[in-house]
Amino acid sequence: MKWLVFALRNVLRNRRRSLTALLITAIGTAAVLVGGGFALFTYDSLREVSARDSGHVVVGARDFFTGDEDVPMQNGLGGAAALQAELAALPGVRAVLPRIEFSGLISNGDKSAVFVGRGVVAQTDFRVRGVQTGFVAGEPFDAGASLPEIAIGKDLARIMKANVGSGLTLLSTTTEGNLNAVDVVVRGIVSVGVPEIDRRLVIADIGAVQKLLLTDKVSTLSLYLSDMEQSDAVAGSLAATHPQIAVRTWLDLASFYQAVRALYNRIFGMLGGIILVIVLFAMVNTLGMAVAERTREIGTLRAIGTRPDEIVRNFVLEAAVIGGGGALAGMAIAGAVTIALLFAGIQMPPPPGRSTGYPLLVNFSAVLYAATGAAVIAASALAAWWVSAKAARRPITEALAHV
Amino acid sequence: MSSPALRLYDVKKSYRNGAEPVHALRGVSLEIAPGEMVALTGPSGSGKSTVLNVCGLLDAPDSGQREMGGEPLDARPEAELTRLRREKIGFVFQGFNLVPVMTASDNIEYPLLLLGTPAAERRRRVDDALERVGLAGLGGRLPDQLSGGQRQRVAIARALVKSPALVIADEPTGNLDSATAAQIVELLHQLTHERGAAAVVATHDDRMTRYCDRVVRLADGLLA
Numbered sequence: 162m163k164w165l166v167f168a169l170r171n172v173l174r175n176r177r178r179s180l181t182a183l184l185i186t187a188i189g190t191a192a193v194l195v196g197g198g199f200a201l202f203t204y205d206s207l208r209e210v211s212a213r214d215s216g217h218v219v220v221g222a223r224d225f226f227t228g229d230e231d232v233p234m235q236n237g238l239g240g241a242a243a244l245q246a247e248l249a250a251l252p253g254v255r256a257v258l259p260r261i262e263f264s265g266l267i268s269n270g271d272k273s274a275v276f277v278g279r280g281v282v283a284q285t286d287f288r289v290r291g292v293q294t295g296f297v298a299g300e301p302f303d304a305g306a307s308l309p310e311i312a313i314g315k316d317l318a319r320i321m322k323a324n325v326g327s328g329l330t331l332l333s334t335t336t337e338g339n340l341n342a343v344d345v346v347v348r349g350i351v352s353v354g355v356p357e358i359d360r361r362l363v364i365a366d367i368g369a370v371q372k373l374l375l376t377d378k379v380s381t382l383s384l385y386l387s388d389m390e391q392s393d394a395v396a397g398s399l400a401a402t403h404p405q406i407a408v409r410t411w412l413d414l415a416s417f418y419q420a421v422r423a424l425y426n427r428i429f430g431m432l433g434g435i436i437l438v439i440v441l442f443a444m445v446n447t448l449g450m451a452v453a454e455r456t457r458e459i460g461t462l463r464a465i466g467t468r469p470d471e472i473v474r475n476f477v478l479e480a481a482v483i484g485g486g487g488a489l490a491g492m493a494i495a496g497a498v499t500i501a502l503l504f505a506g507i508q509m510p511p512p513p514g515r516s517t518g519y520p521l522l523v524n525f526s527a528v529l530y531a532a533t534g535a536a537v538i539a540a541s542a543l544a545a546w547w548v549s550a551k552a553a554r555r556p557i558t559e560a561l562a563h564v
Numbered sequence: 565m566s567s568p569a570l571r572l573y574d575v576k577k578s579y580r581n582g583a584e585p586v587h588a589l590r591g592v593s594l595e596i597a598p599g600e601m602v603a604l605t606g607p608s609g610s611g612k613s614t615v616l617n618v619c620g621l622l623d624a625p626d627s628g629q630r631e632m633g634g635e636p637l638d639a640r641p642e643a644e645l646t647r648l649r650r651e652k653i654g655f656v657f658q659g660f661n662l663v664p665v666m667t668a669s670d671n672i673e674y675p676l677l678l679l680g681t682p683a684a685e686r687r688r689r690v691d692d693a694l695e696r697v698g699l700a701g702l703g704g705r706l707p708d709q710l711s712g713g714q715r716q717r718v719a720i721a722r723a724l725v726k727s728p729a730l731v732i733a734d735e736p737t738g739n740l741d742s743a744t745a746a747q748i749v750e751l752l753h754q755l756t757h758e759r760g761a762a763a764v765v766a767t768h769d770d771r772m773t774r775y776c777d778r779v780v781r782l783a784d785g786l787l788a
């Protein structure tokens with residue numbers, strides 16, 4: 162306690178110099194926290210989107226995720242209805258949704274285009290995924306309609322000159338290798354915010370798709386859990402109890418999320434590293450001057466029996482006071498920015514490959530705050546050790562003679 | 565018979581000042597009994613400070629032997645010498661050398677902090693020391709709120725608060741006017757005697773030598 166008081170008084174000895182170092186530390190800390198908080202916000206949003214899209218745990222036939230198919234649905238999952246009922250009964254499972262991935266040509270009679278389709282259980286799928294599939298026109302279709310109904314991507318709708326109510330034809334290869342066609346009605350137009358997907362997306366009722374492909378299999382069953390954090394546990398126990406099927410978690414399938422995360426981790430990690438180095442240099446500068454000015458004092462304290470490590474410890478404590486003060490100030494700044502952004506409503510431009518922007522928000526993470534604070538204080542302490550270790554071991558008579 | 569508080573035997577020390585070595589001490593032998601106060605006099609450059617640095621374990625001699633309380637000191641590691649200074653030696657400097665951010669009390673308390681003395685005991689001894697040097701009530705002042713004489717009183721209290729076996733004082737009155745110097749001399753003499761501390765005091769000051777048990781004269785790195 163005494164030592165901390167002495168450290169504080171020494172810090173106040175040269176206020177302007179200490180304040181400069183403190184400000185640099187504060188701004189650096191705030192930059193790391195805001196940048197890191199933005200990355201965390203992005204991760205959270207993407208996690209959410211990825212998991213909602215794929216389901217928290219996805220099961221398919223053994224080769225579904227790894228193998229190539231010679232004919233459609235070769236790696237489809239048979240007996241899906243029984244498995245679906247079994248999985249739905251598992252604790253913590255909120256919903257199990259069968260899906261079919263298929264592709265083919267879509268035509269309006271005058272021209273045709275490639276589509277990538279998804280067969281889903283109408284209504285349930287839209288409900289479980291919620292806002293995820295954004296309808297720009299029309300509404301979720303129903304399975305019971307007389308003609309099969311579909312939703313299509315907004316760019317595909319433009320290409321097909323289709324509106325809600327337009328009639329189109331889907332052509333696809335059946336499981337037996339023949340071409341088959343089905344007339345459909347556009348009931349909704351959707352956008353997922355990725356132009357590449359909006360140009361090709363067709364969402365159809367799974368029963369209609371099975372008829373088109375001449376199959377009773379499905380591609381996958383998507384499990385939605387009440388707690389996303391249980392994904393690994395559920396996937397692990399499923400893999401153990403059902404060796405005949407392949408099990409994946411949302412994370413395994415979220416390649417975009419993983420790519421963004423890897424990129425941001427590197428960018429913000431590097432930013433953090435640079436800022437730490439700047440803090441280190443600011444501290445080296447500030448404490449280096451203090452050590453030089455106090456050479457005679459160091460000599461005096463050494464003469465009356467202070468050990469070199471105790472001298473160093475006192476400077477480390479001073480650095481920790483400045484670094485800790487700066488870190489706290491930085492946290493306050495970052496907290497203020499986090500709150501201000503909640504009210505500012507700033508939109509970020511669409512990321513590459515996307516057509517919609519997203520709100521600029523910053524997550525608060527206690528772990529990030531604690532880790533950054535610790536890193537900043539550690540860097541300060543390191544700087545203090547660096548500049549004082551040599552001075553503390555300098556011959557005492559020399560230090561005492563210093564003017 | 566008790567062993568001397570400090571003993572130097574044939575101590576030599578030279579400095580390398582450019583090409584020519586300066587022989588600061590050319591074979592100094594000196595014994596100081598416990599509780600004895602020795603004045604070290606001699607012209608400027610005669611080697612007084614060098615002797616004190618060797619006595620105070622601040623500097624190592626090139627050759628010769630040192631003993632403290634009968635224990636040989638040379639070839640001891642630096643950590644050991646630091647421990648001895650911490651426990652057994654008090655210093656009074658010409659320029660006071662108080663820590664500016666510490667109050668008078670804090671400065672006096674510092675050696676006790678190093679020794680790990682319990683807080684209550686520290687407070688008692690600091691208050692006692694303040695009173696002994698005539699600064700009762702001024703413990704809360706910072707050094708720059710004190711006069712030169714008062715600062716040197718604080719320094720004397722700092723040197724003696726741990727009841728050291730040996731006090732080293734290099735021209736303790738060098739920065740003081742003569743009236744103040746006289747008081748400081750008397751104080752140093754009185755307190756070292758009271759506590760049974762041996763003292764070596766380098767000085768030009770006749771008043772100082774008058775208070776000392778013995779006067780040793782240095783000339784050109786040799787005892788006269």
Ligand SMILES: Nc1ncnc2c1ncn2[C@@H]1O[C@H](COP(=O)(O)OP(=O)(O)OP(=O)(O)O)[C@@H](O)[C@H]1O
Nearest residue numbers: 579580581586588607608609610611612613614615
């Ligand atoms: N660090 C040093 N480097 C080189 N020479 C030194 C050093 N310290 C002392 N000397 C030399 O050693 C000799 C003795 O110096 P010392 O300081 O012991 O004398 P002193 O008696 O204390 O003098 P003063 O009365 O001026 O304080 C002098 O010639 C001095 O120049």
Ligand SMILES: [Mg+2]
Nearest residue numbers: 612613614734
């Ligand atoms: Mg001298």
